Amino acid sequence: METAKGRGARSNATGRYEPQQHEAFDDGWTQDDAELAPLRTTLTPEHARTIIARNDSPDVGFDRSINPYKGCEHGCIYCYARPAHAWMGLSPGLDFESRLFFKPEGARLLEQAFLAPLYRCKRIHIGGNTDPYQPVERDLKSTRSILQVMQRFNHPFSIITKSVLIARDADILGPMGQAGLASAFVSITTLDRKLARAMEPRASTPAKRLEAISRLAEAGCPVGVGFAPVIPGLNDHELESVLEAAAKAGATTAMYVTLRLPLEIKDLFREWLTDARPDRAARVMSLIRQTRGGRDYDPDFSQRMKGRGPVADLIAVRFKAALKRYGLDAPRPLLDESRFRVPADARPQLELFG
Numbered sequence: 001m002e003t004a005k006g007r008g009a010r011s012n013a014t015g016r017y018e019p020q021q022h023e024a025f026d027d028g029w030t031q032d033d034a035e036l037a038p039l040r041t042t043l044t045p046e047h048a049r050t051i052i053a054r055n056d057s058p059d060v061g062f063d064r065s066i067n068p069y070k071g072c073e074h075g076c077i078y079c080y081a082r083p084a085h086a087w088m089g090l091s092p093g094l095d096f097e098s099r100l101f102f103k104p105e106g107a108r109l110l111e112q113a114f115l116a117p118l119y120r121c122k123r124i125h126i127g128g129n130t131d132p133y134q135p136v137e138r139d140l141k142s143t144r145s146i147l148q149v150m151q152r153f154n155h156p157f158s159i160i161t162k163s164v165l166i167a168r169d170a171d172i173l174g175p176m177g178q179a180g181l182a183s184a185f186v187s188i189t190t191l192d193r194k195l196a197r198a199m200e201p202r203a204s205t206p207a208k209r210l211e212a213i214s215r216l217a218e219a220g221c222p223v224g225v226g227f228a229p230v231i232p233g234l235n236d237h238e239l240e241s242v243l244e245a246a247a248k249a250g251a252t253t254a255m256y257v258t259l260r261l262p263l264e265i266k267d268l269f270r271e272w273l274t275d276a277r278p279d280r281a282a283r284v285m286s287l288i289r290q291t292r293g294g295r296d297y298d299p300d301f302s303q304r305m306k307g308r309g310p311v312a313d314l315i316a317v318r319f320k321a322a323l324k325r326y327g328l329d330a331p332r333p334l335l336d337e338s339r340f341r342v343p344a345d346a347r348p349q350l351e352l353f354g
Contacts, residue, residue, distance in 0.1 A: 004039040006201050008075030009093035010271045013264065039098050041073055043136060046101040051109035051146075052124065059301045062158070065128035066110070068142040070101040072130040074162065074203040077272040078229055081129045083263040092264040097202075100136060107145035111346065114153050121340035124150075126159040133163035135202060147172045150182075152343050156335035160185040160226060162200065164208040167215040174219030180336040185255070186213050187226040188242050190235045198276045210249045217250025222333045224253035227319075231259045232287035232311055233280060234273075239315070240322045247326040254328040256319055258307040259288060261297040287311055 054064050071085060075097040082092035090099055103109070113119060126132050132143040150157050151172050159166070159173075159182070166173070166184065176182035190196050191206045204212070216223040225246035230236050243254055261269055273281045285296075291307030292298045298308075306312055323329040 004094060006075070007039055007094055007097055008077040008199065008201050008272065009097065009268050010275055011268070012091045012094040013267070039094060041098050041100060041136070043140075044099070044101050045104045046070065047105065048103050048109065050113070051103065051106050052113055053128075057301065059305050060128070062123060062125040062128065064122060065125040066106070066132075066146060067127065067129040068103060068106055068132050068146060069130050069134060069136070071096050071099055073097055073100060073134045073136060074131055074200055076162075076200045076203065077269055078199065078231070078259055078261075078265065079130075080260050080262065080265065082265055082268065084129065086264065093268055100134075102136070102140055102142050104142070106142055107149050110146055110149045111153075114149070114155065114340075115342065115346060121155060121337050123156045123158060123335050123337065126157055127161055131161050131163060131203075132159060133161040133165040135163075135165075137163075137165060144169055144172075151176060152346070154179075154181060154339040154341050156181045156337055156340075158183045158185070158335070160187060161212075162187040162189075162203045162209060164204040164212040167212050170215055170219040170221070173216060173221040177216075177219070177221030179339070180333065181339065183222045183224070183333055183335065184216055185224045185226045186216075186246075186251075187228055188246060189227070189229065189231075190238055191241055191245060192235075192238070195235065199272075210245055213246055213249040213251050217252075222253075223251055224255065224332070225251040225328075226255050226257070228255065228257040229259040230256050230315055231284065232291060232315070233284040234277065236315060239318055240325075243319075243322045243328060244326050247328055251328060252330050253332050254319075254323060256315070257305050258291055258312060258315065260304060261288065261292075262299060266296040291315075 051066055052064050053067065056063065072079060072081065082096045085092050085096040126146065137143050147169055173182050173184060186209050188206055188209050189199065193205055196206050213223050213225065225243065227239055227242050230239065270285065273284060289295060290309050291312040293308065298304060306316060
């Protein structure tokens with residue numbers, strides 16, 4: 001199977017809302033030694049009306065979030081955000097990781113929200129859908145501009161990423177973390193660089209993610225590790241080693257999520273697995289179904305994050321034991337929502353948003 005270099009998805013199937021379906025096929029005329037042209041990333045500004053998204057899912061630990069980007073160049077094959085690209089008439093496959101959208105007015109919209117007379121402060125999670133520190137952030141600085149607004153207003157936030165680029169913003173995360181206004185999670189799915197490159201082709205290497213944990217911890221920001229997703233038969237054997245390495249780097253807490261395969265992800269993941277790990281593809285899919293009641297995915301809120309059955313139960317037991325063994329069982333820090341303040345230099349603008 002020919003694959004686009006540096007990309008996770010193996011195909012670009014039409015989104016589920018499109019009236020016509022398109023699928024690439026080999027017509028027999030391709031030269032044996034021909035190489036696929038590099039798939040370039042495109043950036044499109046999205047002129048949104050608001051920046052804070054809200055959700056009422058009972059199994060999600062926050063009810064408001066900010067996602068500076070739609071789509072994600074990291075290309076993680078398992079990403080649960082992929083199906084959202086179908087809403088824009090694009091493919092959850094290669095389109096998701098190459099056709100990106102950003103919000104150039106995100107910081108202004110956030111400040112506008114904070115200045116609203118009826119605004120009530122509550123923790124905002126940054127990166128609940130796509131990664132706020134994907135490669136394009138290095139130049140666009142959309143996420144950094146949002147953190148700067150958070151800092152000006154003393155607004156509490158949590159953030160998650162799998163990029164060492166987060167350490168660039170330690171000058172914000174450190175002081176705010178020390179003040180009880182910020183916490184971070186770094187996602188590490190494996191310590192095997194080859195597996196990481198295959199599953200998450202443009203994300204930071206495992207070693208760099210450990211470096212990010214260390215640098216955030218040194219700056220004073222509470223930081224945890226997310227072993228997510230756990231993929232039975234592929235990376236689950238690394239659970240203890242990932243948590244141990246993260247604890248040594250400075251993490252004080254941890255979480256995990258069992259692989260979820262809703263909508264288009266199940267076909268994209270199976271296609272990738274068959275191509276990247278053909279020797280174990282059948283076994284991995286069998287174990288995944290054993291955590292989902294015999295199906296590829298079960299959307300039941302009561303178990304969709306962790307799964308159920310003997311395989312899922314064993315993962316949970318191992319995780320709990322590892323937390324205690326490596327000192328990652330400390331309570332997660334509660335962020336201070338009482339310190340929110342409208343800065344003096346923003347007060348003259350209040351009349352504009354009244």
